[in-house]
Amino acid sequence: MSLAASPIRYPDVASRTVMTRRGWWLVVLNFLIPGAPQVLAGNRRLGRFGLGATLVLWVLAVLALLAWLFWRTALFTIASTPWTLWLVALVLAFYAVLWVVLTLDTLRLVRIVKTAPSARGWIAGLTTVVMVLVSGTAAYGAYLATTTGGVISSMFIAGPTEPPDENGRYNILLLGGDSGPDREGMRPDSMSIVSIDADTGAAVTIGLPRDLEYFPFSEGSPLAEVYPEGYGAIDGCEVDVCQLNSVYTEVELKSPEMYPNAVAEGSEPGIEGVRDAAEGITGLDIQYYALIDMQGFEALINALGGVDIDVETRIPIGGDEDNNGVDGWIEPGQQHLNGYHALWYGRARYGVAGGDYERMARQRVLQEAILRQFTPTNVLAKFQEVASAGAETVKTDVPQSMLGYFVGLAMKTKELPMGHVELTPDNGIDPTDPDYEYIRQLVAEAIAPPATEEPAE
Structure with a gap:
Protein backbone atom coordinates (compact mmCIF):
# COMPACT_ATOMS: atom_id res chain seq x y z
CA MET A 1 0.00 0.00 0.00
CA PHE A 156 -38.62 -3.07 48.40
CA ILE A 157 -39.83 -6.63 48.71
CA ALA A 158 -39.71 -9.29 46.02
CA GLY A 159 -43.39 -10.09 46.39
CA PRO A 160 -46.45 -10.43 44.15
CA THR A 161 -48.12 -7.41 42.58
CA GLU A 162 -51.62 -6.18 43.39
CA PRO A 163 -54.14 -5.03 40.76
CA PRO A 164 -55.98 -1.70 41.01
CA ASP A 165 -59.22 -1.71 42.98
CA GLU A 166 -62.67 -1.84 41.42
CA ASN A 167 -62.46 1.91 40.74
CA GLY A 168 -59.20 1.51 38.83
CA ARG A 169 -57.12 3.08 41.60
CA TYR A 170 -54.15 2.26 43.76
CA ASN A 171 -54.61 3.22 47.41
CA ILE A 172 -51.44 3.60 49.46
CA LEU A 173 -51.39 4.07 53.22
CA LEU A 174 -48.79 6.65 54.30
CA LEU A 175 -47.63 6.49 57.90
CA GLY A 176 -45.32 9.00 59.52
CA GLY A 177 -43.61 7.24 62.40
CA ASP A 178 -42.13 9.48 65.09
CA SER A 179 -39.24 7.77 66.82
CA GLY A 180 -37.32 10.85 67.87
CA PRO A 181 -34.77 10.99 70.69
CA ASP A 182 -37.39 12.40 73.07
CA ARG A 183 -39.81 9.50 72.46
CA GLU A 184 -39.88 5.87 73.50
CA GLY A 185 -40.49 3.49 70.62
CA MET A 186 -42.31 4.39 67.41
CA ARG A 187 -45.91 5.37 66.83
CA PRO A 188 -47.66 6.63 63.68
CA ASP A 189 -48.34 10.30 64.39
CA SER A 190 -49.25 11.03 60.77
CA MET A 191 -51.68 8.90 58.77
CA SER A 192 -53.12 9.41 55.32
CA ILE A 193 -54.13 7.53 52.21
CA VAL A 194 -53.05 8.51 48.71
CA SER A 195 -55.53 7.25 46.13
CA ILE A 196 -54.10 7.32 42.59
CA ASP A 197 -55.86 6.66 39.31
CA ALA A 198 -53.97 3.77 37.73
CA ASP A 199 -54.16 5.30 34.24
CA THR A 200 -54.08 9.08 34.57
CA GLY A 201 -52.09 9.47 37.82
CA ALA A 202 -54.75 11.81 39.26
CA ALA A 203 -54.35 11.61 43.03
CA VAL A 204 -56.40 12.37 46.13
CA THR A 205 -54.99 12.42 49.65
CA ILE A 206 -57.25 11.47 52.54
CA GLY A 207 -56.06 12.73 55.89
CA LEU A 208 -56.84 10.45 58.84
CA PRO A 209 -56.87 12.26 62.22
CA ARG A 210 -55.02 10.25 64.82
CA ASP A 211 -57.76 10.95 67.42
CA LEU A 212 -60.63 9.22 65.54
CA GLU A 213 -62.66 6.96 67.81
CA TYR A 214 -65.04 3.98 67.53
CA PHE A 215 -64.00 3.25 63.96
CA PRO A 216 -64.81 -0.06 62.29
CA PHE A 217 -62.26 -2.44 60.81
CA SER A 218 -62.41 -3.96 57.34
CA GLU A 219 -64.45 -7.10 56.85
CA GLY A 220 -62.44 -10.21 57.67
CA SER A 221 -59.94 -8.37 59.85
CA PRO A 222 -59.00 -10.15 63.08
CA LEU A 223 -59.58 -6.82 64.84
CA ALA A 224 -63.14 -6.74 63.52
CA GLU A 225 -63.81 -9.91 65.50
CA VAL A 226 -62.41 -8.34 68.68
CA TYR A 227 -64.17 -4.99 68.17
CA PRO A 228 -67.38 -5.78 66.22
CA GLU A 229 -69.00 -2.45 67.22
CA GLY A 230 -65.93 -0.35 66.56
CA TYR A 231 -62.58 0.14 68.25
CA GLY A 232 -63.11 0.39 72.00
CA ALA A 233 -66.86 0.90 71.65
CA ILE A 234 -67.94 -1.83 74.10
CA ASP A 235 -65.33 -2.53 76.78
CA GLY A 236 -62.52 -0.23 75.73
CA CYS A 237 -59.27 -1.50 74.25
CA GLU A 238 -55.96 -2.96 75.40
CA VAL A 239 -54.22 0.42 75.66
CA ASP A 240 -54.98 3.60 77.59
CA VAL A 241 -56.57 5.66 74.77
CA CYS A 242 -58.72 4.00 72.11
CA GLN A 243 -57.90 6.19 69.14
CA LEU A 244 -56.64 5.53 65.64
CA ASN A 245 -52.97 5.98 66.44
CA SER A 246 -53.34 3.49 69.31
CA VAL A 247 -54.01 0.56 66.97
CA TYR A 248 -50.36 0.22 65.97
CA THR A 249 -49.22 0.13 69.59
CA GLU A 250 -51.90 -2.33 70.69
CA VAL A 251 -51.35 -4.82 67.89
CA GLU A 252 -47.55 -4.54 67.86
CA LEU A 253 -47.14 -4.91 71.63
CA LYS A 254 -50.22 -6.82 72.78
CA SER A 255 -51.38 -9.08 69.97
CA PRO A 256 -48.92 -9.42 67.06
CA GLU A 257 -50.12 -13.00 66.60
CA MET A 258 -53.21 -11.56 64.88
CA TYR A 259 -51.05 -11.01 61.77
CA PRO A 260 -48.65 -13.97 61.68
CA ASN A 261 -47.57 -13.37 58.06
CA ALA A 262 -46.96 -9.63 58.34
CA VAL A 263 -43.16 -9.67 58.66
CA ALA A 264 -42.71 -12.27 55.93
CA GLU A 265 -44.74 -10.06 53.59
CA GLY A 266 -42.62 -6.97 54.27
CA SER A 267 -44.88 -5.39 56.88
CA GLU A 268 -45.44 -5.41 60.64
CA PRO A 269 -48.45 -6.57 62.71
CA GLY A 270 -49.06 -2.99 63.89
CA ILE A 271 -49.03 -1.65 60.34
CA GLU A 272 -51.50 -4.31 59.23
CA GLY A 273 -53.80 -3.33 62.10
CA VAL A 274 -53.71 0.31 60.99
CA ARG A 275 -54.33 -0.75 57.38
CA ASP A 276 -57.46 -2.67 58.43
CA ALA A 277 -58.62 0.38 60.39
CA ALA A 278 -58.00 2.74 57.44
CA GLU A 279 -59.94 0.40 55.13
CA GLY A 280 -62.83 0.24 57.59
CA ILE A 281 -62.91 4.03 57.94
CA THR A 282 -62.75 4.93 54.24
CA GLY A 283 -64.21 1.88 52.52
CA LEU A 284 -61.13 1.67 50.29
CA ASP A 285 -59.08 -1.40 49.48
CA ILE A 286 -55.51 -0.45 50.42
CA GLN A 287 -53.00 -2.39 48.35
CA TYR A 288 -49.74 -1.01 49.77
CA TYR A 289 -48.30 1.04 52.61
CA ALA A 290 -45.24 3.23 53.14
CA LEU A 291 -43.92 4.03 56.61
CA ILE A 292 -41.67 7.09 56.81
CA ASP A 293 -39.56 7.52 59.92
CA MET A 294 -39.66 11.24 60.71
CA GLN A 295 -36.08 11.40 61.97
CA GLY A 296 -34.80 9.79 58.79
CA PHE A 297 -37.11 12.13 56.90
CA GLU A 298 -34.92 15.01 58.10
CA ALA A 299 -31.87 13.39 56.47
CA LEU A 300 -33.82 12.76 53.26
CA ILE A 301 -34.82 16.44 52.94
CA ASN A 302 -31.23 17.49 53.55
CA ALA A 303 -30.05 15.05 50.89
CA LEU A 304 -32.47 16.63 48.41
CA GLY A 305 -31.10 20.07 49.24
CA GLY A 306 -34.11 21.30 51.23
CA VAL A 307 -37.69 22.03 50.28
CA ASP A 308 -39.53 25.24 49.31
CA ILE A 309 -42.69 25.96 51.32
CA ASP A 310 -45.05 28.93 51.43
CA VAL A 311 -45.50 29.13 55.22
CA GLU A 312 -48.87 30.63 56.14
CA THR A 313 -48.59 30.72 59.95
CA ARG A 314 -45.71 31.27 62.32
CA ILE A 315 -44.59 27.78 63.44
CA PRO A 316 -42.82 27.16 66.78
CA ILE A 317 -39.89 24.78 67.00
CA GLY A 318 -40.30 22.75 70.19
CA GLY A 319 -42.12 24.07 73.25
CA ASP A 320 -45.53 23.31 74.70
CA GLU A 321 -49.08 24.54 74.10
CA ASP A 322 -48.23 27.83 75.83
CA ASN A 323 -45.05 28.27 73.74
CA ASN A 324 -42.83 27.66 76.75
CA GLY A 325 -39.39 26.35 75.83
CA VAL A 326 -39.63 27.28 72.15
CA ASP A 327 -36.24 26.87 70.42
CA GLY A 328 -37.07 29.08 67.46
CA TRP A 329 -39.69 29.91 64.86
CA ILE A 330 -40.43 29.21 61.22
CA GLU A 331 -41.62 32.57 59.97
CA PRO A 332 -44.49 33.12 57.48
CA GLY A 333 -43.71 33.62 53.81
CA GLN A 334 -41.84 31.73 51.12
CA GLN A 335 -39.19 29.69 52.92
CA HIS A 336 -36.49 27.26 51.84
CA LEU A 337 -36.47 24.73 54.69
CA ASN A 338 -33.69 22.31 55.52
CA GLY A 339 -34.48 18.89 56.97
CA TYR A 340 -34.66 20.07 60.57
CA HIS A 341 -37.06 22.93 59.86
CA ALA A 342 -39.12 20.88 57.39
CA LEU A 343 -39.53 18.23 60.08
CA TRP A 344 -40.84 20.81 62.55
CA TYR A 345 -43.05 22.39 59.89
CA GLY A 346 -44.82 19.04 59.52
CA ARG A 347 -44.55 17.97 63.16
CA ALA A 348 -45.40 21.02 65.31
CA ARG A 349 -48.84 21.09 66.84
CA TYR A 350 -48.37 22.98 70.10
CA GLY A 351 -48.68 26.74 70.04
CA VAL A 352 -50.38 26.70 66.63
CA ALA A 353 -54.05 27.50 66.08
CA GLY A 354 -55.88 24.41 64.88
CA GLY A 355 -53.62 21.90 66.66
CA ASP A 356 -53.56 18.47 65.05
CA TYR A 357 -55.90 19.44 62.21
CA GLU A 358 -53.79 22.39 61.13
CA ARG A 359 -50.76 20.12 61.33
CA MET A 360 -52.47 17.61 59.04
CA ALA A 361 -52.96 20.34 56.43
CA ARG A 362 -49.28 21.33 56.68
CA GLN A 363 -48.22 17.73 56.21
CA ARG A 364 -50.16 17.58 52.94
CA VAL A 365 -48.45 20.78 51.77
CA LEU A 366 -45.09 19.26 52.65
CA GLN A 367 -45.86 16.01 50.82
CA GLU A 368 -46.78 17.87 47.64
CA ALA A 369 -43.71 20.10 47.84
CA ILE A 370 -41.45 17.06 48.16
CA LEU A 371 -43.18 15.36 45.22
CA ARG A 372 -42.58 18.42 43.04
CA GLN A 373 -38.91 18.65 43.99
CA PHE A 374 -38.15 14.93 43.84
CA THR A 375 -36.82 15.15 40.29
CA PRO A 376 -34.18 13.00 38.52
CA THR A 377 -31.84 16.00 38.53
CA ASN A 378 -32.09 16.48 42.30
CA VAL A 379 -31.75 12.78 42.99
CA LEU A 380 -28.75 12.22 40.71
CA ALA A 381 -26.95 15.33 42.00
CA LYS A 382 -26.78 13.84 45.51
CA PHE A 383 -27.56 10.23 44.77
CA GLN A 384 -25.52 8.59 47.50
CA GLU A 385 -27.02 10.80 50.23
CA VAL A 386 -30.57 10.36 48.90
CA ALA A 387 -30.19 6.58 48.55
CA SER A 388 -28.73 6.23 52.03
CA ALA A 389 -31.39 8.45 53.63
CA GLY A 390 -34.18 6.68 51.73
CA ALA A 391 -33.04 3.23 52.79
CA GLU A 392 -33.01 4.33 56.44
CA THR A 393 -36.24 6.31 56.21
CA VAL A 394 -38.79 4.31 54.24
CA LYS A 395 -40.31 0.90 54.90
CA THR A 396 -42.88 -0.37 52.41
CA ASP A 397 -44.46 -3.48 50.95
CA VAL A 398 -44.48 -2.13 47.39
CA PRO A 399 -42.86 -4.96 45.39
CA GLN A 400 -39.76 -4.37 43.28
CA SER A 401 -41.67 -5.32 40.14
CA MET A 402 -44.12 -2.41 40.69
CA LEU A 403 -41.49 0.25 41.34
CA GLY A 404 -41.02 1.26 37.70
CA TYR A 405 -44.78 1.49 37.21
CA PHE A 406 -45.22 3.74 40.24
CA VAL A 407 -42.30 5.96 39.18
CA GLY A 408 -44.03 6.52 35.84
CA LEU A 409 -47.35 7.10 37.58
CA ALA A 410 -45.76 9.62 39.95
CA MET A 411 -44.48 11.63 37.00
CA LYS A 412 -48.07 11.93 35.79
CA THR A 413 -49.26 12.83 39.28
CA LYS A 414 -46.75 15.71 39.50
CA GLU A 415 -48.35 17.38 36.50
CA LEU A 416 -51.89 17.30 37.91
CA PRO A 417 -53.62 19.11 40.78
CA MET A 418 -53.98 16.93 43.85
CA GLY A 419 -57.32 16.57 45.63
CA HIS A 420 -57.69 16.50 49.41
CA VAL A 421 -60.17 15.07 51.88
CA GLU A 422 -59.55 16.03 55.49
CA LEU A 423 -61.64 14.13 58.03
CA THR A 424 -61.82 17.08 60.41
CA PRO A 425 -64.50 19.15 62.14
CA ASP A 426 -64.28 21.68 59.29
CA ASN A 427 -65.79 18.97 57.09
CA GLY A 428 -68.49 18.15 59.63
CA ILE A 429 -66.69 15.22 61.28
CA ASP A 430 -66.56 14.93 65.06
CA PRO A 431 -63.60 12.63 65.84
CA THR A 432 -65.22 11.54 69.14
CA ASP A 433 -68.46 10.51 67.41
CA PRO A 434 -67.78 10.16 63.66
CA ASP A 435 -70.40 9.29 61.07
CA TYR A 436 -68.50 6.68 59.08
CA GLU A 437 -71.16 6.40 56.40
CA TYR A 438 -70.69 10.13 55.77
CA ILE A 439 -66.91 9.70 55.73
CA ARG A 440 -67.13 6.95 53.10
CA GLN A 441 -69.44 9.17 51.07
CA LEU A 442 -66.89 12.02 51.15
CA VAL A 443 -64.14 9.65 50.06
CA ALA A 444 -66.22 8.10 47.27
CA GLU A 445 -67.13 11.52 45.89
CA ALA A 446 -63.49 12.67 45.99
CA ILE A 447 -62.14 9.72 44.02
CA ALA A 448 -65.04 9.44 41.57
CA PRO A 449 -64.05 10.28 37.99
CA PRO A 450 -65.35 13.65 36.74
CA ALA A 451 -68.72 13.44 35.11
CA THR A 452 -68.69 13.82 31.32
CA GLU A 453 -71.32 15.88 29.62
CA GLU A 454 -73.61 13.93 27.36
CA PRO A 455 -73.72 15.19 23.78
CA ALA A 456 -76.77 17.26 22.95
CA GLU A 457 -79.38 15.49 20.87
Missing part, protein backbone atom coordinates in the same frame (compact mmCIF):
# COMPACT_ATOMS: atom_id res chain seq x y z
CA SER A 2 1.43 3.41 -0.93
CA LEU A 3 1.87 6.33 1.43
CA ALA A 4 -0.64 8.37 -0.53
CA ALA A 5 -3.21 5.60 -0.27
CA SER A 6 -3.24 5.57 3.54
CA PRO A 7 -1.63 8.68 5.10
CA ILE A 8 -3.08 7.91 8.53
CA ARG A 9 -1.70 4.35 8.67
CA TYR A 10 1.49 5.16 6.77
CA PRO A 11 2.18 8.85 7.45
CA ASP A 12 5.24 10.85 6.55
CA VAL A 13 6.88 10.67 9.99
CA ALA A 14 9.47 13.22 8.95
CA SER A 15 6.79 15.92 8.61
CA ARG A 16 5.76 17.37 11.97
CA THR A 17 2.84 19.14 10.29
CA VAL A 18 1.47 15.88 8.91
CA MET A 19 2.01 14.03 12.19
CA THR A 20 0.38 16.82 14.20
CA ARG A 21 -2.66 16.94 11.93
CA ARG A 22 -2.85 13.12 12.02
CA GLY A 23 -2.60 13.16 15.83
CA TRP A 24 -5.53 15.53 16.17
CA TRP A 25 -7.61 13.39 13.80
CA LEU A 26 -6.93 10.24 15.80
CA VAL A 27 -7.81 11.92 19.10
CA VAL A 28 -11.08 13.31 17.73
CA LEU A 29 -12.01 10.00 16.11
CA ASN A 30 -11.32 8.18 19.37
CA PHE A 31 -13.84 10.46 21.06
CA LEU A 32 -16.51 10.34 18.33
CA ILE A 33 -16.13 6.74 17.11
CA PRO A 34 -14.10 4.65 19.57
CA GLY A 35 -12.28 1.93 17.67
CA ALA A 36 -11.93 3.96 14.47
CA PRO A 37 -8.29 5.02 15.17
CA GLN A 38 -7.28 1.36 15.55
CA VAL A 39 -9.04 0.36 12.30
CA LEU A 40 -7.33 3.21 10.40
CA ALA A 41 -3.90 3.24 12.00
CA GLY A 42 -3.39 0.35 14.40
CA ASN A 43 -4.53 -3.14 15.34
CA ARG A 44 -7.54 -3.76 13.11
CA ARG A 45 -8.83 -6.63 15.29
CA LEU A 46 -8.93 -4.35 18.33
CA GLY A 47 -10.45 -1.61 16.18
CA ARG A 48 -13.23 -3.83 14.86
CA PHE A 49 -13.99 -4.97 18.41
CA GLY A 50 -14.13 -1.33 19.55
CA LEU A 51 -16.31 -0.30 16.61
CA GLY A 52 -18.69 -3.21 17.28
CA ALA A 53 -18.97 -2.26 20.94
CA THR A 54 -19.57 1.37 19.96
CA LEU A 55 -22.30 0.37 17.50
CA VAL A 56 -23.99 -1.77 20.16
CA LEU A 57 -23.89 1.16 22.59
CA TRP A 58 -25.43 3.51 20.02
CA VAL A 59 -28.23 1.01 19.37
CA LEU A 60 -28.89 0.68 23.10
CA ALA A 61 -28.92 4.47 23.46
CA VAL A 62 -31.43 4.83 20.61
CA LEU A 63 -33.63 2.11 22.11
CA ALA A 64 -33.46 3.83 25.52
CA LEU A 65 -34.44 7.14 23.91
CA LEU A 66 -37.38 5.53 22.11
CA ALA A 67 -38.44 3.82 25.33
CA TRP A 68 -38.28 7.18 27.15
CA LEU A 69 -40.48 8.77 24.50
CA PHE A 70 -42.99 5.98 23.92
CA TRP A 71 -42.66 3.21 26.54
CA ARG A 72 -41.60 5.08 29.65
CA THR A 73 -43.20 2.70 32.14
CA ALA A 74 -41.41 -0.26 30.58
CA LEU A 75 -38.11 1.65 30.76
CA PHE A 76 -38.68 2.50 34.43
CA THR A 77 -39.54 -1.13 35.16
CA ILE A 78 -36.35 -2.39 33.52
CA ALA A 79 -34.28 0.30 35.23
CA SER A 80 -35.70 -0.51 38.68
CA THR A 81 -35.11 -4.26 38.64
CA PRO A 82 -32.05 -5.19 40.74
CA TRP A 83 -30.69 -7.91 38.43
CA THR A 84 -31.10 -5.57 35.44
CA LEU A 85 -29.23 -2.84 37.28
CA TRP A 86 -26.39 -5.24 38.06
CA LEU A 87 -26.26 -6.19 34.37
CA VAL A 88 -26.17 -2.49 33.45
CA ALA A 89 -23.35 -1.98 35.94
CA LEU A 90 -21.33 -4.80 34.35
CA VAL A 91 -21.89 -3.38 30.86
CA LEU A 92 -20.86 0.12 31.93
CA ALA A 93 -17.80 -1.21 33.72
CA PHE A 94 -16.85 -3.06 30.53
CA TYR A 95 -17.15 0.14 28.49
CA ALA A 96 -15.16 2.11 31.07
CA VAL A 97 -12.27 -0.34 30.75
CA LEU A 98 -12.60 -0.58 26.96
CA TRP A 99 -12.43 3.20 26.54
CA VAL A 100 -9.32 3.39 28.70
CA VAL A 101 -7.66 0.70 26.56
CA LEU A 102 -8.69 2.36 23.28
CA THR A 103 -7.63 5.82 24.45
CA LEU A 104 -4.20 4.70 25.64
CA ASP A 105 -3.72 2.79 22.39
CA THR A 106 -4.78 5.88 20.43
CA LEU A 107 -2.20 7.94 22.28
CA ARG A 108 0.42 5.34 21.29
CA LEU A 109 -0.67 5.52 17.65
CA VAL A 110 -0.37 9.31 17.66
CA ARG A 111 3.42 8.96 18.13
CA ILE A 112 3.43 12.18 20.06
CA VAL A 113 7.20 12.69 19.87
CA LYS A 114 6.81 13.12 16.11
CA THR A 115 4.27 15.93 16.44
CA ALA A 116 5.05 19.61 16.77
CA PRO A 117 6.43 20.43 20.25
CA SER A 118 3.79 23.14 20.74
CA ALA A 119 0.97 20.63 20.13
CA ARG A 120 2.24 17.74 22.27
CA GLY A 121 0.87 19.05 25.55
CA TRP A 122 -2.52 19.88 24.02
CA ILE A 123 -2.86 16.48 22.35
CA ALA A 124 -1.85 14.60 25.50
CA GLY A 125 -4.03 16.81 27.68
CA LEU A 126 -7.14 16.48 25.48
CA THR A 127 -6.66 12.72 25.24
CA THR A 128 -6.44 12.44 29.01
CA VAL A 129 -9.49 14.66 29.54
CA VAL A 130 -11.52 12.61 27.06
CA MET A 131 -10.46 9.36 28.72
CA VAL A 132 -11.37 10.61 32.20
CA LEU A 133 -14.65 12.12 30.97
CA VAL A 134 -15.89 9.12 29.00
CA SER A 135 -14.52 6.30 31.13
CA GLY A 136 -15.24 8.16 34.35
CA THR A 137 -18.86 8.71 33.31
CA ALA A 138 -19.28 5.02 32.54
CA ALA A 139 -17.64 4.04 35.83
CA TYR A 140 -19.89 6.43 37.76
CA GLY A 141 -22.92 5.02 35.94
CA ALA A 142 -21.86 1.53 37.02
CA TYR A 143 -21.56 2.78 40.60
CA LEU A 144 -25.04 4.35 40.46
CA ALA A 145 -26.50 1.14 39.05
CA THR A 146 -25.01 -1.08 41.75
CA THR A 147 -25.98 1.37 44.52
CA THR A 148 -29.52 1.64 43.18
CA GLY A 149 -29.81 -2.12 42.93
CA GLY A 150 -28.72 -2.47 46.54
CA VAL A 151 -31.17 0.17 47.75
CA ILE A 152 -34.06 -1.38 45.84
CA SER A 153 -33.24 -4.85 47.17
CA SER A 154 -33.13 -3.61 50.75
CA MET A 155 -36.11 -1.22 50.61
